[in-house]
Structure formats: C-alpha cells, structure tokens
Amino acid sequence: MDYATLIQILDSTLRLATPLLLACLAGLYSERAGIFDIGLEGKMLMAAMASGAVAAVTGSAWAGLGAGILASLLLGAVHGLASITFRGNQLISGVALNFVASGVTVLVAQSLFGQGGRTPPLSGDARFNPITLPFAEAVKDVPLIGPFYFEVLSGHSILVYAALALVPLTWWVLFRTRFGLRLRAVGENPAAVDTAGVSVKGLRWAAVAITGVLCGIAGAYMATALQAGFGKEMTAGRGYIALAALIFAKWRPVAALWACLLFGFFQALATRTDVVEGLVGMKVPVPFLDALPYILTVVVLAGFIGKAIPPRAGGEPYVKER
Amino acid sequence: MDKLPRWADVALVPFVSLLLAAIVAAIVLLVIGQSPTEAFKVMVEGALLSSYGWGYTLYYTTSFIFTGLAVTVAFHASMFNIGGEGQAQLGGLGVALVCLALPWPHWSVALLAAALGGAAFGAAWAAIPAYLQAKRGSHIVITTIMFNYIAASLLVYMLVDVLRPAGQMDPATARFPEGTNLPTLNHIPGLNLLFPKDVPANVTLFVALAAAWAVWMLLWRTRLGYEIRAFGKSEPAARYAGINPTKIIMVSMLISGGLAGMMAINNVMGESERLVQNAAEGAGFIGIAVALMGRNHPVGVLLAALLFGFLYQGGAELGLWTSIPIEMRIVVQGLVILFTGALDMMVRMILTRVFALFRGRPAAQGAV
Amino acid sequence: MAQGVEMTGRPATAAPFAIELKGISKAFGPVQANKDINIAVPKGTIHGIIGENGAGKSTLMSILYGFYRADAGEIFIGGRLTPIPDSQSAIRAGIGMVFQHFKLVQNFTVLENVVLGAEEGALLNTSLAKARAELQRLSRDYELDVNPDALIEDLSVGHQQRVEILKALYRQADILILDEPTGVLTPDEADHLFRILKGLRDQGKTVILITHKLREIMEATDNVSVMRRGTMVGTVKTAETSPEALAELMVGRKVLLEVEKKPATPGAVVLDVQNLRVVDEHKVERLKGVSLQIRAGEILGIAGVAGNGQSELLAALGGITKATGAVTLKGEALPLTGKGANGRARREAGIGHIPEDRQALGLIMDFAAWENMAFGYHHRPQYGAGAVLMDNAAVRAETDKQMAAYDVRPPIASLAAKSFSGGNQQKIVVAREIESGPDLLLIGQPTRGVDIGAIEFIHKQIVALRDAGKAILLVSVELDEIMSLSDRILVMFDGQVMGERDPEITNERELGLLMAGMTG
Amino acid sequence: EPAIIFDLGGKFDKSFNEAAFNGASKWASETGGTFKELEMQSEAQREQALRRLAESGANPVVMTGFAFGDVLNQVAPDFPDTKFAIIDMVVDQPNVKSVVFNEHEGSYLVGMMAGLASKTGTVGFIGGMDIPLIRKFGCGYAQGVKAVNPDATIVLNMTGTTPAAWNDPVKGAELTKGQKAQGADVIYAAAGGTGVGVLQAAADEGILSIGVDSNQNYMHPGKVLTSMLKRVDNAVYEAFKEGTDLKPGINVMGLANDGVGYALDENNAPLVTDEMKATVDAAAEKIKSGEIAVHDYMADNTCPAATF
Numbered sequence A: 001m002d003y004a005t006l007i008q009i010l011d012s013t014l015r016l017a018t019p020l021l022l023a024c025l026a027g028l029y030s031e032r033a034g035i036f037d038i039g040l041e042g043k044m045l046m047a048a049m050a051s052g053a054v055a056a057v058t059g060s061a062w063a064g065l066g067a068g069i070l071a072s073l074l075l076g077a078v079h080g081l082a083s084i085t086f087r088g089n090q091l092i093s094g095v096a097l098n099f100v101a102s103g104v105t106v107l108v109a110q111s112l113f114g115q116g117g118r119t120p121p122l123s124g125d126a127r128f129n130p131i132t133l134p135f136a137e138a139v140k141d142v143p144l145i146g147p148f149y150f151e152v153l154s155g156h157s158i159l160v161y162a163a164l165a166l167v168p169l170t171w172w173v174l175f176r177t178r179f180g181l182r183l184r185a186v187g188e189n190p191a192a193v194d195t196a197g198v199s200v201k202g203l204r205w206a207a208v209a210i211t212g213v214l215c216g217i218a219g220a221y222m223a224t225a226l227q228a229g230f231g232k233e234m235t236a237g238r239g240y241i242a243l244a245a246l247i248f249a250k251w252r253p254v255a256a257l258w259a260c261l262l263f264g265f266f267q268a269l270a271t272r273t274d275v276v277e278g279l280v281g282m283k284v285p286v287p288f289l290d291a292l293p294y295i296l297t298v299v300v301l302a303g304f305i306g307k308a309i310p311p312r313a314g315g316e317p318y319v320k321e322r
Numbered sequence B: 001m002d003k004l005p006r007w008a009d010v011a012l013v014p015f016v017s018l019l020l021a022a023i024v025a026a027i028v029l030l031v032i033g034q035s036p037t038e039a040f041k042v043m044v045e046g047a048l049l050s051s052y053g054w055g056y057t058l059y060y061t062t063s064f065i066f067t068g069l070a071v072t073v074a075f076h077a078s079m080f081n082i083g084g085e086g087q088a089q090l091g092g093l094g095v096a097l098v099c100l101a102l103p104w105p106h107w108s109v110a111l112l113a114a115a116l117g118g119a120a121f122g123a124a125w126a127a128i129p130a131y132l133q134a135k136r137g138s139h140i141v142i143t144t145i146m147f148n149y150i151a152a153s154l155l156v157y158m159l160v161d162v163l164r165p166a167g168q169m170d171p172a173t174a175r176f177p178e179g180t181n182l183p184t185l186n187h188i189p190g191l192n193l194l195f196p197k198d199v200p201a202n203v204t205l206f207v208a209l210a211a212a213w214a215v216w217m218l219l220w221r222t223r224l225g226y227e228i229r230a231f232g233k234s235e236p237a238a239r240y241a242g243i244n245p246t247k248i249i250m251v252s253m254l255i256s257g258g259l260a261g262m263m264a265i266n267n268v269m270g271e272s273e274r275l276v277q278n279a280a281e282g283a284g285f286i287g288i289a290v291a292l293m294g295r296n297h298p299v300g301v302l303l304a305a306l307l308f309g310f311l312y313q314g315g316a317e318l319g320l321w322t323s324i325p326i327e328m329r330i331v332v333q334g335l336v337i338l339f340t341g342a343l344d345m346m347v348r349m350i351l352t353r354v355f356a357l358f359r360g361r362p363a364a365q366g367a368v
Numbered sequence C: 001m002a003q004g005v006e007m008t009g010r011p012a013t014a015a016p017f018a019i020e021l022k023g024i025s026k027a028f029g030p031v032q033a034n035k036d037i038n039i040a041v042p043k044g045t046i047h048g049i050i051g052e053n054g055a056g057k058s059t060l061m062s063i064l065y066g067f068y069r070a071d072a073g074e075i076f077i078g079g080r081l082t083p084i085p086d087s088q089s090a091i092r093a094g095i096g097m098v099f100q101h102f103k104l105v106q107n108f109t110v111l112e113n114v115v116l117g118a119e120e121g122a123l124l125n126t127s128l129a130k131a132r133a134e135l136q137r138l139s140r141d142y143e144l145d146v147n148p149d150a151l152i153e154d155l156s157v158g159h160q161q162r163v164e165i166l167k168a169l170y171r172q173a174d175i176l177i178l179d180e181p182t183g184v185l186t187p188d189e190a191d192h193l194f195r196i197l198k199g200l201r202d203q204g205k206t207v208i209l210i211t212h213k214l215r216e217i218m219e220a221t222d223n224v225s226v227m228r229r230g231t232m233v234g235t236v237k238t239a240e241t242s243p244e245a246l247a248e249l250m251v252g253r254k255v256l257l258e259v260e261k262k263p264a265t266p267g268a269v270v271l272d273v274q275n276l277r278v279v280d281e282h283k284v285e286r287l288k289g290v291s292l293q294i295r296a297g298e299i300l301g302i303a304g305v306a307g308n309g310q311s312e313l314l315a316a317l318g319g320i321t322k323a324t325g326a327v328t329l330k331g332e333a334l335p336l337t338g339k340g341a342n343g344r345a346r347r348e349a350g351i352g353h354i355p356e357d358r359q360a361l362g363l364i365m366d367f368a369a370w371e372n373m374a375f376g377y378h379h380r381p382q383y384g385a386g387a388v389l390m391d392n393a394a395v396r397a398e399t400d401k402q403m404a405a406y407d408v409r410p411p412i413a414s415l416a417a418k419s420f421s422g423g424n425q426q427k428i429v430v431a432r433e434i435e436s437g438p439d440l441l442l443i444g445q446p447t448r449g450v451d452i453g454a455i456e457f458i459h460k461q462i463v464a465l466r467d468a469g470k471a472i473l474l475v476s477v478e479l480d481e482i483m484s485l486s487d488r489i490l491v492m493f494d495g496q497v498m499g500e501r502d503p504e505i506t507n508e509r510e511l512g513l514l515m516a517g518m519t520g
Numbered sequence D: 001e002p003a004i005i006f007d008l009g010g011k012f013d014k015s016f017n018e019a020a021f022n023g024a025s026k027w028a029s030e031t032g033g034t035f036k037e038l039e040m041q042s043e044a045q046r047e048q049a050l051r052r053l054a055e056s057g058a059n060p061v062v063m064t065g066f067a068f069g070d071v072l073n074q075v076a077p078d079f080p081d082t083k084f085a086i087i088d089m090v091v092d093q094p095n096v097k098s099v100v101f102n103e104h105e106g107s108y109l110v111g112m113m114a115g116l117a118s119k120t121g122t123v124g125f126i127g128g129m130d131i132p133l134i135r136k137f138g139c140g141y142a143q144g145v146k147a148v149n150p151d152a153t154i155v156l157n158m159t160g161t162t163p164a165a166w167n168d169p170v171k172g173a174e175l176t177k178g179q180k181a182q183g184a185d186v187i188y189a190a191a192g193g194t195g196v197g198v199l200q201a202a203a204d205e206g207i208l209s210i211g212v213d214s215n216q217n218y219m220h221p222g223k224v225l226t227s228m229l230k231r232v233d234n235a236v237y238e239a240f241k242e243g244t245d246l247k248p249g250i251n252v253m254g255l256a257n258d259g260v261g262y263a264l265d266e267n268n269a270p271l272v273t274d275e276m277k278a279t280v281d282a283a284a285e286k287i288k289s290g291e292i293a294v295h296d297y298m299a300d301n302t303c304p305a306a307t308f
C-alpha cells in the first residue's frame, strides 16, 4: 500500500468513523448513567430522516440539524419514560424503539415526498459542506505531513470536527466536572447518589437527553453531510457498531475515539478490497471485513483483551421500595 | 400498589397493551394522512377473508411460533435471546445443506433430517453466546446482537462464494430436489377443502404446534424445565439447590437456538424451497414481541403468533393495495414490543387505578 | 414491665431535643413497617435503638434521612418542624447517615465519594482540594484515618465505614445515624468505632446507634429506644435498665429460650472435616483451615459474629462453593471441587441444608409452595416418572402433608412463597429439609425473623431429628439459641475455629471473648 | 389491469427501477389505464408478491430484475392464463416474455465518451452487485475507453455481493473518492441506487460521472458527462401495451432497436463536444451494422479489456 492510498483510506476512515463516534459518545453518556441504550440506531435513523426532510424543505442544513436533534430527543424521551419513569426493561425498550424508527422514518418520508421513503437530494446550503482548514493549501506539498493535513484532516464538514472536539470535551465533563462525577456515580451506585442528596432521575434524564442530542447530530451527519439526503435504513447498523465500539472502548471517551476510528477503518477497507488483498496476500471475503467489528467486540466481551466491565448499575431501574 | 386479579394479569394487561399499540399506530396513520379504518379493513380482507390470506397468515404464524417459543424458553432461564434472527438464518443454512446433501426419498424423511439440521445449526449459533455468558459473564444480549450481524455476513459469504450454483446471479442456493418439497395445506387431504389453491402454509405448522406442546411439557412437566424456571427466577437459589448454572444457560440457549433454527423448515424448506439471503425476514425479532405478548407461555405464544401472522400478512396487503408503505407492520411490531415489554408497568398502573376506581365505588355506596 | 422504668417515649433529660419524631407511619404495600412512632433524642447524646429483625428500625431512620417518605407524621430538628422530603433536606438539616448497606461508589476514590453531592461549584478540582484538606483535619480530630486516594473496593469494611462517617462529617452533620454499624466489624474495629462515636458526642454531636447487641447498647449509649413490630415500645436511660429488661421489651414477653431436651447419646462420626479452606472471588481466604467432627445424634453449634466464616462453612459443606481440604460423610470422601461438588450431589449423599437466607437461597419466591417443597429434591424418584418427567401430583400430595404437619399458614399449596409471612416461609424450608431424611442437616440461622411460637416448634423439630440419630450442624448468631440447642459449641473467628466449649459449663462471657478472637 | 413489481432498489432509485416506472407511467398517461405496482422489501418475499399479483388477476405481470428469474420459473406454470414479462433475465416458460439488453453496447459508447473526456487518462467504473450482468456493463465500458485511448487506466470497483449493493450510496461515495484518489476523473456508475452516491460524490469532488439506465444528467447539471440509457421504460411500455397478448419468448434490446444508447440533453451539452459526439455516433453506427463487435462478458465470462 503506498502512501497516497493510505491517505485516501484514512480520509475515508475519518468520514465513516464520525457517525460511529457521535453515536458512541451518545451511548457513553447514557450507559455511564446506568441506562443501557440499544436504541442508538433508531435515534440516528430518526434524526437522519428528520434532518434530511427539514433540510430539503428549508434549504438549511442547520435547520435540518435542529430537526434531527429534536427527533432523536423524542425517541430518547420515550426511552427515558420506559426506563426511568416506569422502570421498564431498558433492553426491550431499545429494541422496540429501533423497530418503530425503522418503520416510521419510511412512513413519514414517503408521505412527505412520495419518493419511496427517500428525501429529495440535498445540495448547497442544505448540506454541511467540506471546510478547508487553515494553511491546508499552503502545507499541501510538504512531504508526509502535507498530504496528511490536506487530505485526511482538512476538507471535512463541520460536524466531523465537532465530533472530534466532543472527545476531549466528554472526557473533561466526565472526569473534571461535578456533573460528570455525579453521572458516573449514578451509573455505578444510584443509591449513593440518592443518599448524597442528588436526584437520580434528574441525572438519568439529563444523560438520556445528551444521548438524544448526540444521536441527533450523528443522524443529521448521515443525511446532510456524509450523504445528500435520507434513504431507507441509511444508518445500516451503525448504531450497533457504535455500541460495539463503546464496549470495545470500555466506556471511556478517548478509547471510544480509537475504537470508532478502528471500526471506521474497517469500513473504509471494505471499499478497498484491492488494498486488503495486497496487504494480506490473499482474497479476503468482504463479508468477513463487514463482520470484523462484531467479531472483535465478541472477543472483547469474552474478556480475552482485558475485561469490559459495564457500569455496575447499568440496565437496572433504580427502585427504592421493593 | 394494589395487586391486579390474575385474569387481569394474564389477559387484560396484554390486551390493553395491544390496544395502546393499536391507538398509537392509528395516530401514526392519521399523521401521514391515511385512514386507519381503511387500513384495518384491507388487512382483515387480505389476511383473514380468503383461503389465500389464511394460507399466508398461517405460514407466517408458523414461523413466529418457532421464534416466539425460542425467546420464551430463554426468557424462563432469564436469558434475553435477541439472537433469534441469526439463529434462524443459520437454521436456514442447516436446512439447505441437509436438503441439498442427498436425494431424499420422501418428504417426511427429509423433514425429519432438515428439522434436525436446522435445529443443530441454530443451536450451534446460540451456543457461543451461551458459553460466553456462562463461563465468562459476557452479556448475552450484546453477544447475540453481534452474532446476528456475524450470521448475516456468514450467510452472504456462504450464498455468494460457496453455495451459489455456477451461472446463477442472485445469491441463493440451488432449488432443493423434489423429494424435499413439503406438502402445503392444500395438499393435505381434508384441509384441501379449506385451501383449494396453492398456499405457502405447510405441514411445518403441525411441527410448530407440536413444538409448542413440547415446550409446555418441558417447562412445566419435566425436571429439566423445573430447573430452568428455578434458575431463571434466582441464580443463587438454583446454586443452593444443586442446579448447575452453566448447564442451564447452555441447555436453555441451545433449545432456544434450536427452536429458532427449526423455523427454517417452514420458510426455507416449506416455502421458498431454496435458501435466499435474509430468509428469516425479521421473524427472529418478532419472536421477542410474540413471547412478550404471549406472556412467555406456549399457549400465549400460539395466540400472539397468530396475531403477528395476521399483522404480517395484513401488512403485506397494505403494501400491495394501499399507499401505506409495508413498513407500517414494523411500526406496529415495535409498538407492541414497547407497550407489552418496556411500558408494562405503565399499563399495570393504569389498570390498577381503574380497578381501584371500580372497587372504590361500590364501597362508597355501601357506606351510605 | 421492666423494673421501675418510666415508659414515656421521652427520656428524662432536659430539652432541647436534637430530633423529635411525632406519629411517623410508613407502609410498604401490605407491610406496615412503622406505626405511629414517637421518639425524642436529646442533643449531645448517643441514643440506641434496638428491636428484632424487621421491627422497622432501618425504615424509621431512612425516613429521618429523607430516603423514604413517611405516610404520616412530623419531624422536628432542634425543636423546629422540618419536613424532610429527600436526602438533600436531611443533609441541610445537619443529618448524616451510615446505612446498614453502605452507599459508596465502589470504583471511586475515598475523596470522590466524600465530595459526591457536596461539591463546590461546577468544577471538581477546587472541591477535591478542599475536601482533601478537610479530610486531613477530620481524621486528625476523630481518629478517622483513611487514604483519600484509595479506591473504595480496595478498602476493608471497617475502612469503608469510616468513609461513610467522613462523608457525614464533611457535610457538617450534627446528627449522625448509624444503622447496625458493628454487624460487619471485628471487635477491634467496633471498639475503635465506639471511641470515635464518644469523641463525636463529646464535641456536642448527637449520635443514633441501631444495633441488635445489648452489650453494645449498655456500653455505648446514653438512652435507648425499643421497637417491636413497627411500633415504638419505649425509651429508657441506659444507666437505669438491664439487658434482660431490654430483651423483654423487644420481644414483648419474658424471654425463656430454654429448649427441653434429653442429654445427647452420640454415635459414630457422621461428618469429618479436616483443614477446610475457602477462597472467595476476590481471592480472600474466608475459611482458614477448619477441622471438626459431628457424630450421629448430636448437635454441633457454631457461634460467632456474622462474617467470620460460618456462611462459607455452610456453603462449602452444602456444595454451593468450592473448597479445599478433606471432608468425609459416614466414611465416604466428599468431593470439594469439580463436578461432584454441588448441592444435588450433597443431597444425594444425605446432607440437608436449611440456608441462612431463606428468601435468597432456600426458596424461589415466585414459585408456589408445592414447587418449593421439591426444591433441591426435584430429582427424587418419588417426585417423578423416570429421569425426565416430574410428577407434580406427587409433589402436591407431599406438600399438603407437610403443610399440615408443620402448621404452615395458610395451608394453600398453590400460593406463591412470597405470599407467606417470613415465619411460614421458614417452616416450608424446615419441613422440606428435615422430612427429606438427611443423615446430616446443615442449619443456618433457623429462627431469624421468626416469631416465638414458630421458634419453639422449629427447635423441637431440630431436637427430634437429633434424637432420631442424625447429625446436626447449627450456625446461629443468636448465642441463646446456640447455648440452648447445642450439645457441643465451636466458636469461629476470622475463618478459624477458636475453640470448643461445653454448653453446660460455658457462659456467654467466655464465648464472647472467643468470638472476639481472644483465646485464653 | 397490468402490474409491475420493482426490485429491491425501489422504484425511485433514479435508475433501473425508475426507468421501469417511467415506462409504466407513460403507458398509463397515454391510455388512461391504471396498473398495480409493488416494491420488493426483501429477498424472501418475491414469490408471495408474484403470486399475490397473479392471484389478483393482474395481467400481464412485469418484473424488473434478474433476481425474479428463479421464482418466476416456479410461479409461471401455476398461472398458465397469466402473462409475465421479466427484464434482465431469461425464463423459459410458455407464458413468459424475457427482455434482455445489450448493455455492453451502450456501455461501450459511454466508455468512449469517458476516454475522450478524461484528462488524466484514468477513468473509473463502479458496479453495484458483483454479478456477470454488471461485469457486462464494465467490460463494454472498458472496451469503449480503450477504443479511444488504448493507454487509459480503468479502475473497477463493485459495491458488494448482495442486493444491498444496489442501495448503498455511502459506499458508492467512498468508492468514488477512492477512485478519484487513484486518478480517475470520469466515473461510470452501474449500481442502481448506489449510483446516487457516486454521482453526488463526483459532483462534490469536481470530477465527471456517467449515469446509468435512466437519463441521470439532470441530477447534477454540468457534472454528469452522460448516461447510459437502458430503455427499460420502453420494455415495460411495450409489455403493458401488448397487454394480455404479450408475446412470450426472448426479446433482445440493443443499439439496433433503440434498446440502449447514451443521453444527450441541455444538462450535459456543455460537456460533450461536437467531436466527441461525432466519434461516438460513428461507433454506434458501426456497432449497429456489425462492423464493431463489442464483446459480451456474459457470453464467456471473460473480458478482453479489463480484469475483474
């Protein structure tokens, strides 16, 4: 593999890792607070549809982003209602919402636009267009660094940079702020938070809301940046890959970045089977590349690469009175 | 909070959940500018008012009985098997390999062998997550989700690179030989009066009914079933009683995976007579809804499977005769899971309030 | 009535009271945990609360701390009516609580746990720095030293308790509630704790101490309140009462734990345990080489403070946990690890087991009584047809018989176990394990939470089993029970047997010393 | 009443299925008739869909896509009075009309245009599902490119191996960016709905693309060099018009009978020079006359101009 190819694959990696990263960080807030969320996929999908539709109608990507966040928050609210207020089974709620989203997105898009569950193609300001970073042109020709900066780092939409910025921000929020301390505590031992005089429900609702916002951004990125419009099932399991990345990263923000980049890299490689063939020296079936993130996650879950211990109170509704 | 009477718990809670799901579904339809009553009419007509419709409704029902039972057995051991879809896919592979392996002399022999093949493959696919749960504590929900995806990839590989006959373009196996073709309901003497034309529902329906009976026997009439249920209620107590947790996790998941895999004799062997991609069509996930709806009891599963068979066939008719997209049925499926599974407590709270109201009134009158 | 004690619900001490509760009631579904409770605690005192299991002590304190909300009643703090709808309000009112089950975040540091909920501002580092300094001061003032940077999960229980106390003090609590603080402590740690509490009192703070141990009440408190079945029976000055009087108040009548039994006629050795060791999942050795023997027709009692290896002994012998060492039953070696070491194999070998915790181990709470009657014995030939099928009718028939024999109320075999009261649940377990006809019966806390009538009945059954020539291993934290039932007593401390005593000769003092790890 | 079943890409894929839809619509608006339609949702439903339409009395039943071949072979004998038409596949039944296209000929023409328009000498091809049919497109294209620029490099990619490859615009876009990184400045997408992503990414990246099946020039005016027209619309239109008199047998549609071609309209007029047009039209004539024989990949599963 030559350097130019590598650069191209890394460029593609960053683009493909972004929705994973946003969804993964979304899941991180929720699960750190003790609310399991396998509904990341559904929230993303819902957001993708809403943002695609609103961007198509208004011509503004930002309006689309807002709509995406709202749509995702709506699903998050149902999940919160089921898992926080009514202390239902969080896993079942997530599964259910994924189905609802999968169907409703098509229904709504079809009734709005009549294009087989698609939104019309977006162009111009209805999309988040690539941004050239400062000095990108200038350093373009510097050996090694130049192409890396120009091709890989520069030239993505603002949401890609937002996602990257969210990684240190999340780390800082989680480990350096009062909110983060409480959030982590409520996922480990809600009774400790409760007896310390802090509202368990409040914290969990806050976490679910943040998850909604981030999934909303992830979905909007899919429809208004990565692609130009919404299409049926366009998230294609990314919510689950993000979940896998979250486990892979053992619920830590910086590790989440690396996990998502790794899984994004696999996705990028799957478009360059020629390169994989060159690297491995034999034909690798594409399905194997597709399955790799899942296989790796199972390996991690099995504890062969260090144990992935989820937040201790995860998945359990907080019940004071038996 | 007062307790609900038993009949309310068994019958009323699922019914009200279903009603709520139906109401929300109707609202969705209204929002997208469709008529819920019209939609319901089309569904009933297409699924229940012709032998053709019944043929498909029962065909889907058969599949959902298997996956619903699969989820049920695992649930009783307190394992949430979301992997029914993958296990059903693998079951399809097993069935296909069996059907293509030999020139089977008679369908009954082939059915037996294919059922074993499907069950074995489904069980094998459940075995790894089960083992990881039992021995390494890996959360079964996450691993089975991962295994669904891995199954999909594996099937693509098998269908594209291994089993696809030369010269064929679509990723599918060859047609199964004649000897493996299962009698459909219209080929069964007696039933053919009800089903004059070719329908996809086939003898597998009876296998499914037998499976429901077997699951009931297993859970409530055998020592193993006793152990499964005890383990599902309390693992520490099960240990105290000398019930081996590893064994129960493995056995219940193997049975669960086996049942999901056996579904393939219905769709792969009974209907399409070859293995295509994504043959399970989400039946594995519907099993979750069916089990929840059916309160994890085989009789409930049968009824819920019939309901979902109707929803599925009716939903297909919607796609055919109305401008309501076929995805409507996924929405309904999601709503049913949501209300019966996750918002169960809400439904109970509503019902408890209603009951309290009814109880309160006569008492107040009596006081006068 | 206890000798000349004024039973007013108020101790004869001058006001002001740090706390006054009036008419507190609380129900959990059908269970009335607190009924119209009144209590007043003078400022600057250590106030004890005693009562049997389930009497409602923890519930009352949780209400005071805003963890639960009372259904009725008023709370006065320092003479002022103070509603406490949540823990935040309790903290603001100067109340701190150390729960029976600690409320600590296991993978947080001590410092983080202390700061949680009491942070200064939105950022952590200022809070943490301040807490570090404050912690240093507190540990200096009150002998409460813990490493502020240690993770909770790495600390001993005693140290974790200190963190809980530090948490309360850091929030400037003037009133400190401790719920059964010594249940998990070694005697040394307990002494240390009482020193701390006295120190706090001398600085003007008010302490409420819940305990089952009359000795601790007598030693550490100024006043004591007694609760029984959700009600407040009375409050007395500690100096003016005696353990006997308190015990009577607690139970509601004169306590006479004398069991009628003939002298034992021990036969051959049934159980022989040599050098039994158990290591728990945290790799801590819980049993450190226990050896003992039980003969046919005798009851061997194991005394000891909870948590000194008794549970592990029962679990290892019952096949629930793996162990090392050598155990023989009637001369046959029992496997301690691997496939043969499980509850079913033990039952088949002739070992019955009444577990310490009937709800978590002994019963499946959602199963009907009849299903529970076969629990652990569901493989018996008489309960089934062949190896596969179970004969539900046979199990039901057996259940009806046993429910009548053991006077289980109500005698409805199809009722779920969770619908029976605690005492009746215990009767189901006892009936099952005794009537299975074991050669050796392991018994843990047979009468915990059981009323006097049922206690008597259960004790009779145990003695009858002994008289039938069976071997019995009895574990109980109730010294009275041990003393009156056992033919021989072993005392366990820190995973080891401290010594053997003859119940006819020994006394509580001697046993108490052994239980505290002091030989000699 | 005739009926049409669209394959998994959906009738609004802006390409293959949409072309079929357009043909049906054209028939409807011309005759004032109505038709039933159905979109496939999954592989496993094909048989049910087919039977249901036949059952309901629809006649003829037209289906788009080779994937129906196997089930049609099963279903057609059960409905001897119903006429079926299948596109892109040959099904040998007495009541079935099979319509196949000489995609290699059309692809040859757009390949020539790509070769002429390319400044880098490298052009790309992105196929949908990797099957002989799509290789046939790629092979024809490669022959056309080489015909005008023997030294040209042709980068070939397939989106996937399953029908999902028809509807994966994200991957289409990534493949496009990958090909651009390899120097391609004209990319031909023969990938159904995936092509939407290819055309979009090419437009974003400032390179040219070539549409397929329908005229896709309008999607990014001035950025789509041309579209390889596969007149599925005509095939459907014809089938509907023939109605119950549908003539069974194999119908091959090539350049000669206007079954394939390339699109020229105001959207791509600035991109197509007179010289290009002249060259390509000349070649088209020679193909029609048999003077140029474009190799059909599916004839022997080999390609003289490219390796897959």
Ligand SMILES: Nc1ncnc2c1ncn2[C@@H]1O[C@H](COP(=O)(O)OP(=O)(O)OP(=O)(O)O)[C@@H](O)[C@H]1O
Binding pocket: A320, A321, A322, C028, C031, C032, C033, C051, C052, C053, C054, C055, C056, C057, C058, C059, C060, C100
């Ligand atoms: N959260 C709860 N939900 C339901 N019932 C409860 C709850 N907590 C306590 N109870 C019930 O309330 C009663 C009083 O319990 P409580 O914990 O106050 O007793 P206690 O006096 O502290 O007993 P112990 O000495 O065993 O700690 C018991 O019957 C108990 O089962």
Ligand SMILES: Nc1ncnc2c1ncn2[C@@H]1O[C@H](COP(=O)(O)OP(=O)(O)OP(=O)(O)O)[C@@H](O)[C@H]1O
Binding pocket: C030, C031, C409, C410, C418, C419, C420, C421, C422, C423, C424, C449, C450, C451
């Ligand atoms: N969750 C429940 N559901 C139904 N009935 C219950 C439940 N809990 C208790 N009961 C019934 O209420 C009655 C009182 O129960 P409770 O536990 O308060 O008894 P108790 O007075 O403590 O008796 P014991 O001394 O035997 O423990 C019992 O007869 C029991 O059958």
Ligand SMILES: [Mg+2]
Binding pocket: C057, C058, C059, C100, C179
């Ligand atoms: Mg208590």
Ligand SMILES: [Mg+2]
Binding pocket: C054, C421, C422, C423, C449
């Ligand atoms: Mg009780």
